Amino acid sequence: xxxxxxLFISGLATGSIYALAGLGFTLLWQTSGTINFAQGxxxxxxxxxxxxxxxxxxxxxxxxxxxxxxAVVVLGWGFKRGIADPLLRFGSMPVVVATLGLSIALRxxxxxxxxxxxxxxxxxxxxxxFRIGRVAVTSVDVGTLAAALVLVLATQAFLARxxxxxxxxxxxxxxxxxxxxxxxxxxxIFYTFxxxxxxxxxxxxxxxxxxxxxxxxxxxxxxxxxxxAVIGGFNNSRGALLGGLVVGVCENLAAAYVSASYxxxxxxxxxxxxxxxxxxxxxxxxxxxxx
Amino acid sequence: xxxxxxxxxVLIWLLAASTAHAQLKIAVIQELxxxxxxxxxxxxxxxxxxxxxxxxxxxILGQKLEATIDDTQSNPGIAKALALKAVxxxxxxxxxxxxxxxxxxxxxxxxxAEVPNFTGAEAASLTQQHNPYIFRTSLTQTTSMPxxxxxxxxTLKAKTVAVIFVNNDFGKGxxxxxxxxxxxxxxxxxxxxxxxAGQLDFSxxxxxxxxxxxxxxxxxxxxxxxxxxxxxxxxxxxSKPIIGETTLAGQRVIELAGPAANGVLAHVGLxxxxxxxxxxxxxxxxxxxxxxxxxxxxIKGYTSVYFLKAGVEAAGKPNRVAVARALxxxxxxxxxxxxxxxxxxxxxxxxxxxxSFIVQVKDGKQQVKEVLPPVAKF
Numbered sequence: 001x002x003x004x005x006x007l008f009i010s011g012l013a014t015g016s017i018y019a020l021a022g023l024g025f026t027l028l029w030q031t032s033g034t035i036n037f038a039q040g041x042x043x044x045x046x047x048x049x050x051x052x053x054x055x056x057x058x059x060x061x062x063x064x065x066x067x068x069x070x071a072v073v074v075l076g077w078g079f080k081r082g083i084a085d086p087l088l089r090f091g092s093m094p095v096v097v098a099t100l101g102l103s104i105a106l107r108x109x110x111x112x113x114x115x116x117x118x119x120x121x122x123x124x125x126x127x128x129x130f131r132i133g134r135v136a137v138t139s140v141d142v143g144t145l146a147a148a149l150v151l152v153l154a155t156q157a158f159l160a161r162x163x164x165x166x167x168x169x170x171x172x173x174x175x176x177x178x179x180x181x182x183x184x185x186x187x188x189i190f191y192t193f194x195x196x197x198x199x200x201x202x203x204x205x206x207x208x209x210x211x212x213x214x215x216x217x218x219x220x221x222x223x224x225x226x227x228x229a230v231i232g233g234f235n236n237s238r239g240a241l242l243g244g245l246v247v248g249v250c251e252n253l254a255a256a257y258v259s260a261s262y263x264x265x266x267x268x269x270x271x272x273x274x275x276x277x278x279x280x281x282x283x284x285x286x287x288x289x290x291x
Numbered sequence: 292x293x294x295x296x297x298x299x300x301v302l303i304w305l306l307a308a309s310t311a312h313a314q315l316k317i318a319v320i321q322e323l324x325x326x327x328x329x330x331x332x333x334x335x336x337x338x339x340x341x342x343x344x345x346x347x348x349x350x351i352l353g354q355k356l357e358a359t360i361d362d363t364q365s366n367p368g369i370a371k372a373l374a375l376k377a378v379x380x381x382x383x384x385x386x387x388x389x390x391x392x393x394x395x396x397x398x399x400x401x402x403x404a405e406v407p408n409f410t411g412a413e414a415a416s417l418t419q420q421h422n423p424y425i426f427r428t429s430l431t432q433t434t435s436m437p438x439x440x441x442x443x444x445x446t447l448k449a450k451t452v453a454v455i456f457v458n459n460d461f462g463k464g465x466x467x468x469x470x471x472x473x474x475x476x477x478x479x480x481x482x483x484x485x486x487x488a489g490q491l492d493f494s495x496x497x498x499x500x501x502x503x504x505x506x507x508x509x510x511x512x513x514x515x516x517x518x519x520x521x522x523x524x525x526x527x528x529x530s531k532p533i534i535g536e537t538t539l540a541g542q543r544v545i546e547l548a549g550p551a552a553n554g555v556l557a558h559v560g561l562x563x564x565x566x567x568x569x570x571x572x573x574x575x576x577x578x579x580x581x582x583x584x585x586x587x588x589x590i591k592g593y594t595s596v597y598f599l600k601a602g603v604e605a606a607g608k609p610n611r612v613a614v615a616r617a618l619x620x621x622x623x624x625x626x627x628x629x630x631x632x633x634x635x636x637x638x639x640x641x642x643x644x645x646x647s648f649i650v651q652v653k654d655g656k657q658q659v660k661e662v663l664p665p666v667a668k669f
Contacts, residue, residue, distance in 0.1 A: 003498055006527070010494035017491075116328040116362075118515045120547050127549065129526050136527050211491065212515055212547060216325065220489060248492075256495035260485050261458065 002134035007252045013141035015248020016148035017210060020203040021225030022232070022240035023152055024196050029234045030159060031168040031192040032084070034092040038103035040222025042197070045106060046071050046204035047121065047213045048114055060122060068201045076194035084189060103218065110215040121208035144206050148241060151202060156237040158195075168192055227267040231274045233284020242282055246270065314357040315350070315609055317342070317599070318377030320387040320397065325365025326488050329514040329543045330389045330588045334411050335360060336581055337592025338386050341630060345596065351603045356596070367393040374400035374408075382406055383611060384599050389588065391417060392460035398425055407602070407615045409595040411588055413537075414464035418640040424615050426598065426641040428591035429537070430560040432468040434642065438663055439509070439536050439558045440472035442649055446661075447532055447556075449506035453482040455496050455520060457512040462486075465511040465536065481505035490516055493523035500529065507532040510539050518547035525551040532556060540650050540657055542586040555652045556660075561590040562648055564657040569625055569632045590632065597630030598623065598637070636665065 024039045036042065046067045053063035083102065087094040125143030129136055159165035170178045171188045178185055211217050224247060225240075232243025247267045255263040280286045319338050322331030342356045350356060359380070363370035370393035377385050378400050384407045388394055391414030401408040402422050409426045410417065415433040418425055443449050452473060456466035470480055482503035484496045497520070500508045508531060510520055517539050524533055533555050538544060540557035563574040563585045573593065577585040585593075598618070603609055605617035619639050623631045636644045649661040 003502065006498055007494055010492055014492045111324050116324040117332055117543070118329065118547060120549065129528070131528075138526055212518070214328075214515075220491075252492055252495055255492075256498060260487060260490075260496065263487060263490070 003256075004253075005133075005135045007256050008249055009135060009137055009141065011249030011252035012145055012245055013138075013210075013248070014252065015228075015245035016145040016241075017207050017221070017244070018224045018228040018247055019148045019152065019241040019244025020144070020199075020206055021221050022229035022244050023148075023155060023203070023237060024199055025226055025229035026232075026234055026237050026240045027155060027159075027196055027199065028192065029172075029229075030237070031172050032088070032189060033172040034084070034088065034095045035099070035226075036079075036196070037096060037099040037222065037226070038106060038218075039099075039200075039225060040218025040220075041103045041106040042075050042200040042218070043203045043207060043221060044110065044213075044215065044218035045075065046197075046201040047208045047217070048110055048215075050201075050204060050208070051119055051121065051213050052114075054122070060124075064201065064205055067204075068198050071197035071201050072194045075197035075200060077190065079197075080190050080193045084193065085186075088189075103222065107215055107218065114215070116215055118212040118214040121213045123209035124205060140209055144210070147202070147206050148244070151199065152237050152241040155195075155199070159237065164188075164191060224267055227271045229281075231267075231270055231281060233281030235287060236281070236284050239281050239283045246282070315354045315383045315603075316381055317356055317358050317596075318373075318380065318382035318385045319358055319360045320363055320370060320373045320377060320385060321360070322365040322388060322390055322393070323360075323362035325363075326513060326515070327363075327365040327388075327390045327393075330411065331363070331365070331387070333543070333586055333588035334387065334389050334592035337577075337585065337589040337594075338596055339592075340577060340580055341593045341596035344630065345600060351600045352607075352609060354609055363388045363390070363393055363397075365390060365393070367396045370394070370397040371400060373397070377401075378404040378406055383609065384409065384614075386410075386592065386595055388412065389591075390459075390461065391464060395460065398422060401425075405611050405615070407599065407611060407618065409598065411591040411595075412461070414460050415468050416464060418642050421640065423619070423641075426595075426618055426637060427643045428595040428598070429587065429643065430645070430647060431642050432465050432536075434644065435536050435558055435560060435647070436465065436468040436472040437475065438647060439534065440469060440476050440478055442556075442558060442661075443507055443509065443532075443534055444473070444476040444478040446649075447507055447534075449478065449532070451479045451481040451503070451505040451507075452534075453484065453500035453503045453505040453508045454480055455484045455486060455500060455508060455510045455512065457488055457490075457516055458485045459488050459513075461513070462511055469509060469511065469536075486512060486516060486520070488513060488516065491519065493520045494527070496520070497523045497527050497529065500524075501527060505531065507534055510535045512538070514538060514541060514543050515547060517541075517544045518552075521548040521551040521555065534558075537561075537587050540652050541588075542584050542657075545652055545655055545657075550655075552652045553654065557650055557652075558647060558663075559587060559650050559657070560645070560647045561587040561594075562650055562657055562659065563590065564650065564659055565633075565648060566659055566662070567633060569629055573632055594631055594635075597628055597632075598635070601628045601631065634665070 049067040125139040128139040228243035233239025370388045374397035389411040391412040394412040456462040535557040545552045602614040602618040606613040623635045650657040
């Protein structure tokens with residue numbers, strides 16, 4: 001039983017990493033009706049910005065603040081002006097394709113401009129190990145899980161309980177009606193990408209100590225996060241958390257009780273089952289869309 | 292005017308020809324991105340430093356080295372294409388790739404074109420195909436694993452061992468060789484645990500190792516995975532000896548794993564901590580140039596260029612076939628060829644023999660515990 005619990009808790013820690021990255025997918029879907037397949041790279045880029053600021057002696061909190069500002073400008077405003085504004089008018093598919101290209105460009109840009117090697121990254125929560133019976137838990141595991149929970153609930157509350165959040169959702173659901181209602185559509189779209197950029201910075205800060213800072217960290221992270229978001233429910237921020245935890249735990253159990261070779265296929269297998277049985281995801285809502 | 296034109300043309304042609312021949316082209320084909328980026332980048336840096344030194348000293352038999360660098364992206368298909376490109380570009384020698392899986396497919400190109408190919412790859416099978424153009428830059432798994440198994444069974448007095456390996460050519464080759472070597476010294480493999488390249492969570496493999504109740508664990512994975520595995524072993528309070536072969540105690544793994552690397556034991560063919568004056572001098576030069584401590588892959592890259600130099604000098608002419616022949620059975624003395632750093636013997640298959648070390652990581656640094664002598668006499 002202790003072994004099972006060890007695997008379960010370690011899986012929750014890994015799952016919270018997927019959840020943090022997956023949160024960006026659900027946010028963009030709820031507020032702009034699009035999918036950003038460069039989401040993994042949106043986490044990778046702030047990781048390297050944090051490393052660069054730290055390398056020149058900026059303390060971690062200040063480096064995080066500077067990275068957030070930089071991310072809002074580059075990943076928020078830059079993404080809106082460079083990709084969303086010219087392409088969203090043609091529907092979500094051109095944006096999806098553009099983000100696929102963007103992910104490749106960002107990966108190779110960092111590889112060429114910074115480094116292709118993995119870099120250690122300082123942890124916010126130290127490196128202490130706690131023992132609960134025969135189960136070992138690190139402060140990083142607990143901290144990442146708690147932070148993921150707080151960020152998901154905060155995002156959910158912002159979207160559902162604030163005027164700005166509801167306005168952002170209205171823009172995604174029907175832009176014309178949103179304009180008629182007096183909502184500043186371009187501003188709401190900018191808010192969406194700016195919040196996504198800040199969430200990516202938070203995810204970078206929490207994920208990089210475990211994932212290690214590497215130019216291609218976003219590749220597998222983005223894929224797992226996408227599966228997690230679909231499994232949990234693409235139109236619900238809590239879905240990203242649930243999906244991430246389900247994938248993280250199931251991967252660990254499969255590696256231990258089935259075979260390590262099937263570990264990476266677990267997320268895909270759950271993804272396929274969910275798509276077939278419950279397409280809206282575990283906690284997602286069925287939504288009708290005008291086509 | 293008319294008779295002068297052919298003379299001038301001939302002179303220009305001769306000048307161009309002499310300039311072209313004043314360079315020995317070498318192709319560095321390494322894993323500069325992807326899962327092998329750490330190993331490949333370090334190997335490449337080692338080659339670059341050696342090339343600079345050799346050129347500054349007048350080249351090899353008066354011919355300067357001209358290095359081209361290409362990235363395999365840790366992809367065997369790209370490695371093969373780059374080897375073909377190197378051959379087409381007239382490379383005199385090829386350095387890389389370092390991943391065994393890439394090397395297996397790319398070395399057919401250099402073999403066909405009769406181009407000496409130096410590699411940091413360690414899979415035992417590479418030199419068992421009687422390819423006369425393949426040369427190791429480190430001890431092979433066949434040489435290293437018996438030394439590791441003997442250390443675990445002899446010095447550590449372990450009766451059982453859990454093996455955690457990465458499921459690629461490097462890991463499977465190492466695992467197979469280690470299991471055979473363990474059987475030879477009556478060391479029982481209590482758990483045989485496969486992991487994947489790029490694996491993030493090592494809780495399941497470590498749990499299996501703990502459940503096996505083995506006297507020690509042998510970890511044979513790539514750099515990043517080694518660091519994650521060490522962190523998980525510490526997290527789950529694995530109290531038995533943790534042993535590796537070269538990578539596990541590599542400088543990059545120590546940096547990535549942090550305090551979790553302390554206490555790890557490893558057999559290493561090459562280490563910047565070796566108690567050898569030439570290695571210490573090399574380490575100082577490298578640190579000055581690249582601002583970090585060189586690992587075994589840097590030393591592999593660096594010494595391999597000097598192996599080529601020794602081969603060309605032994606052949607007496609820059610001829611690929613002659614150089615490959617000269618390298619087989621060559622004993623390179625560090626006293627005569629300081630860039631080789633240690634006395635090295637190259638056998639008929641292109642495998643190396645030289646001294647190796649048992650190291651332990653203490654306070655984030657390798658400390659040499661034991662020097663294991665080479666089999667060959669110098």
